[in-house]
Amino acid sequence: MRKNFFSSRFGIIGTGIFIGILAALLQKWGNPGNMGVCVACFDRDIAGALGLHRADVVQYMRPEIIGFVLGSCIAALFFKEFRARSGSSPLVRFVLGVFAMIGALVFLGCPWRALLRLAGGDWNAIFGILGLAVGVFAGTLFFRGGYDLGRSNSNRTGAGWIMPLIMLGFLALMFIFPQVPGEPKSGVLFYSVKGPGSMHAPLLVSLVVGLAVGFAAQRSRFCTMGALRDLFLFRQTHLFMGIVGLALAAFVTNLILGQFKPGFAGQPVAHTMGIWNFAGMALAGLAFALAGGCPGRQLFLAGEGDGDAGIFVLGMITGAAISHNFGLASSPAGVGPYGIPGVIIGFLVCIFIGFAMRKRSAVAS
Amino acid sequence: MDNVVDARGLSCPQPVLETLNVIKKLSSGTVTVLVDSETSKENVTRAATSSGWNVEDVTEKEGAFQIILKK
Numbered sequence: 001m002r003k004n005f006f007s008s009r010f011g012i013i014g015t016g017i018f019i020g021i022l023a024a025l026l027q028k029w030g031n032p033g034n035m036g037v038c039v040a041c042f043d044r045d046i047a048g049a050l051g052l053h054r055a056d057v058v059q060y061m062r063p064e065i066i067g068f069v070l071g072s073c074i075a076a077l078f079f080k081e082f083r084a085r086s087g088s089s090p091l092v093r094f095v096l097g098v099f100a101m102i103g104a105l106v107f108l109g110c111p112w113r114a115l116l117r118l119a120g121g122d123w124n125a126i127f128g129i130l131g132l133a134v135g136v137f138a139g140t141l142f143f144r145g146g147y148d149l150g151r152s153n154s155n156r157t158g159a160g161w162i163m164p165l166i167m168l169g170f171l172a173l174m175f176i177f178p179q180v181p182g183e184p185k186s187g188v189l190f191y192s193v194k195g196p197g198s199m200h201a202p203l204l205v206s207l208v209v210g211l212a213v214g215f216a217a218q219r220s221r222f223c224t225m226g227a228l229r230d231l232f233l234f235r236q237t238h239l240f241m242g243i244v245g246l247a248l249a250a251f252v253t254n255l256i257l258g259q260f261k262p263g264f265a266g267q268p269v270a271h272t273m274g275i276w277n278f279a280g281m282a283l284a285g286l287a288f289a290l291a292g293g294c295p296g297r298q299l300f301l302a303g304e305g306d307g308d309a310g311i312f313v314l315g316m317i318t319g320a321a322i323s324h325n326f327g328l329a330s331s332p333a334g335v336g337p338y339g340i341p342g343v344i345i346g347f348l349v350c351i352f353i354g355f356a357m358r359k360r361s362a363v364a365s
Numbered sequence: 366m367d368n369v370v371d372a373r374g375l376s377c378p379q380p381v382l383e384t385l386n387v388i389k390k391l392s393s394g395t396v397t398v399l400v401d402s403e404t405s406k407e408n409v410t411r412a413a414t415s416s417g418w419n420v421e422d423v424t425e426k427e428g429a430f431q432i433i434l435k436k
Contacts, residue, residue, distance in 0.1 A: 007407045081403050083428065088376060143382060151374030154401075154428070221404050226377060233378060234385065234412060292376045308376070 004079075006219035012238060015220040016245025022209050023116050023246075024253035026064070029201035033259075033268025034120040036250075037064055037213070038113035039295035040104035040284075041269075043313070044320035044329075045197050046170070049189050052317065053324035056184060057195025061174050063203050065299065067210015069167040072218035072303030074211070079219070084160025086307025088152040092353055093291050093308050097315020098322065099346035100287035100295070105320065105329040106280025106339045107131070108270055110295045111224035111288070114281065115243060117270065119250035121262035127274045131281035136228040138282075139289020142354035143233060147290065149357060152308055160305025163313065174203060196269050218304060223297035225288040271334045276343070280330070283346045290353060368394065372409070373401040373429055380405040381412045388418055388434065395421075398432040406430045 005011050023036030035041055041058075048059030076082040104110050107128045109117060114132060117125035177187030184193055192198040200206065216222070220242065227239040254260040264272050271277070288294050291312050293301060298316075301309035323329040328342040368387050372380035380400050387396055396418070398409050410420045413434045421433040 004403070004407065007411075079403075083402065085374070088374070143378060148379055149376070152376065153374060221407070223377075229378060234381060236412065236415070238411060292378070306376075 004219060006216065007221065009238065009241060011220045012222065012242040013245040015216045015222045016242035017249040018216055019112075019213055019222070020119070020246040020249030020251075021253050022213060023112070024119070024250045024257060024259060026201050026206065026209060027259060028257050029205055030199055031201050031206075032196040032199045034117040034122055035109070035113055035196065035269060036116060038109050038116070039065065039068075039299065040101060040110035040316065040320075041108070041113060041196070043101065043295065043316045044105060044324070047317045047320040048197060048324070049191070051188075051190050052321035054190075055324040055329070056190075056197075057192050058197040058324070059184075059190040059192045060197045060200055061170055061189060062200070063171070063174065063206035064210040064213075066167045066171050067207045067212075068214040068217070068296065068299040069164055069303040071211035071214020072300040073164040073214075075215040075218035076304035081218075082160060082305050084155040084157050084305040084307065085152040086155050086159060086311075088308045089149040089357065090308055090311045092149060092357060093312045094315040094318075095349060096287045096291040096353065097298075097312040098319035099349055100284045100291065100312075101316040101319025102323050102328055102342045102346050103280045103283030103287065104295070105323040106335055106343055107277050107284065108330050110284070111243075112246070112294070112296055115224070115247045116250050117267070119247050119260075120254050120267075121260045122267040122270050123262065123264050124267060124270050124272055124274065124277050127277040128281040131278035132285040133228055134278075135282035135285025135287075136225055136289045137232050138286050139354070140229055140233045142290065145354075146358040147354055148359050149290075149292070152306070155307060157305075159307055162307065163302040163310040171207070214300060214303060217296065218300045221297075222300075223294050225285065225294035226297065228285070229289055269332065271330050271332055273330075273334050276330070276335045276339065279343050280339075283343050283350065286350045286354075287346070290350060368396045370396065370398045372405060373399050375405075377404070377408065381408050384409050384434075385412060385416065388413065388416060388436070391436070393436045396434040398434065399429055400432065401429045406432065
């Protein structure tokens, strides 16, 4: 039987190192500070590019996200792992995606960016990573209690193509309506003229890096949430070594490039409210755990035909729109006016889902 | 008498969780695990091996994998 090198210990560590180096380089090539790659932030920028929210500093159709899905799709097709499947509690997964994004935007980053912020010397990320660990740990308690979103079913191949086709459509829009310097809009797409959304590596560079990362991550099953979950649930360090590789590689690359700037205050696209950095990421971690993958992993799964992961991604994009339309998202000044109630409601919703989605046999009666 | 874990259609971490729940109760024997993705196959064999079980056989039929674990 063919052995998948990427699923070995070297494979997962190598993938982490690969992502860490490329993320630091993407920052060098134009992406925002400590945001070489951030799946939450980039989904949010995509929501902005489409006009689903109108926060004019975070609008850009990030080619990295497009590349993640398509790179994973190519790897899955090449290794005959592309399989259309869906039907495992899609609406629950959508809601988890919404609140995962609301939590992530209170912290200002997904788990990938939490590691990249740490690797860039942003000590606020420590609170976020602790929160992530607590949220994922809470998720494992639900799994021990019989939580399960149920089986998916095989679907017609065409259903698996929907997310890759959406991403191809987004890419086509970028070529049809390219960015015009100084203009906030090009055709149907919004572009930021200032702020993080205006900072980006060249389109083709971002796309190629995205494709390469998507390919490697599909093969290695790289997942930042799974790294912590498997550690807590199974005492397994396999995926965990991947995120250690990412953080160390990004740290070393940042040192070499002069991008390591330690401290709490004045960090790029970050705030210093420790408790909300912690709580936002705890909510996100719980939602990722209940949905079975970090935002990156959900993109890679969507690329290999998993419609339920695709629904989670759409939930995250919707969550970004809600966060920025209604003042839930944080800014460098601190949490938004409705960020705190958003986190509290998110916890209540996730806890309800955690208890409500238990197998019948596990429910005490 | 054979223990069977049908984890087809289940997503992470369910296949590993259900496999470990069964093999933890056994000191020895044979456990058959059914999964339908390459990822689950890798995860189940990795978890079983690190729990001291041997992967006797893996067969693929109709897009699903049958993993035979023995100890």
